[in-house]
Amino acid sequence: MIVTKKKSFEEVLELINEYNKIILIGCGDCATLCKTGGEEEVLELKKQLEDKGKSVVYTSVIDTACDQRLVKLEIKKFPKEYDCILSLSCGSGAQAISSLIGKPIFPATDTLYAGVTKRIGDFKKMCLLCGRCIIGEYAGICPITMCSKSLLNGPCGGSDNGKCETDPDKDCAWQLIFDRLKEQKKLHILDSYKEPKEWNIK
């Protein structure tokens, strides 16, 4: 899932400062799970904007905002007259809309990473969408995302008691990788030299 975070209302207001007639578009998928762009959040933002004297002329939650087939159908329902669109989906969903329509569009969320839902509203960063996925060589633990320095050939010298040097509350990914491979009796996998990563696979 793509994890998003709400922008502050002040920031959103600043973004659309010069516009008055606004369309709000949410997403029924990730943004709903993140509680950043579902039905509830769209209505909440609508109310906040109206309290500030803006006119919200249309709202909708597209089942999957990054699916352009669905976006195309939705756009047909837009009213003729409006000034701008506020997207409550991730950056990808917002661009699914912007690439189909010439009107100004603004994000009401920040897009953080691909993550795992632990509980509603509690996510764990798991993937930075780096291209060629290499977790098979690392006991299923992503060194790109989970290691603060994205190290491929072994830990940095700051790993301490299983924790990362950047944050005493964060596990050292390399300690996890090491321990898991040891358990699997597969530690030798780490011995081979790992070449620099291809960041741009097509």
Next chain:
Amino acid sequence: MNFATKLSNNKFTVCAEVNPPHGTNTLEIINDLKKIKDKVDAFNVTDNSLSRMTMSPLAFSKILLDNGLEPIMHITCRDKNRLAMQSELLGAYALGIRNLLALTGDAISVGNFPDAKAVFDIDSVQLVDLISKLNKSFDLNNKGLSSRTDFLIGAAVNPNTTFVDGQILKMKKKREHGASFFQTQPIFDVDKYKKFINKIKKIKQLQNVKIICGIIILKSVKHAHFLNKKAPGIKIPERIVQDLANAKFPEKRAIEIASNIINEVKPISQGIHFANIDDYSVLAQFLNKL
């Protein structure tokens, strides 16, 4: 005798770390370094140490050379991608820099530009490999260079960590890919260091590897607390902090502590490396007695 020759002749070496200035004037620092010039084989020029911005280590290393001081230029993976690394290294060699310390680099978040984008395009093992390629007259794509580099490649290792197996894994790869000497994080726990040295002695790939032991001359209890809290990979045992706290003259006691550590590590190391130097005059006095 230069640093590389001394190392290869198994002579004991002394290195001292220097942070380039946070500005453009280098006069004061160079004058400081000249105080210890005769006692030091090479100066480790840091690369935005602790992710705090200072002058380019390449420029500063060249200034050292111009002043008759031999640099070990640090190069980290934090701020540059593989393109920038290679061009920087070719430039460094052309300017006369011969010794490198290839490092991962501290995390961006510990420094004074925490919003900067961390690069970490390649890691320190891959960096060692890249430098070896340049030494063999190839770039990272294995395309021939018009002329090659001939760097002495150093790398870092931290015997202080609780994850020693991880350090050894990486050390073996660094060695295999061309690192000829290792500088350690500053050592305060000598027993742990000895155990570490014994451990690597038993590892085939690490036979004959040259280890230069990191040393910090503490200044005060506050300094010790600061390092324990802020410097990743450094651990000052409580007994040393207490020892300093109980001392009538902490600065004098700190010098004794450093001397004791040096005496113990000297027989099992190929050199020492003074890090986090607060006062070069103090170090000069210290080196004169060593």
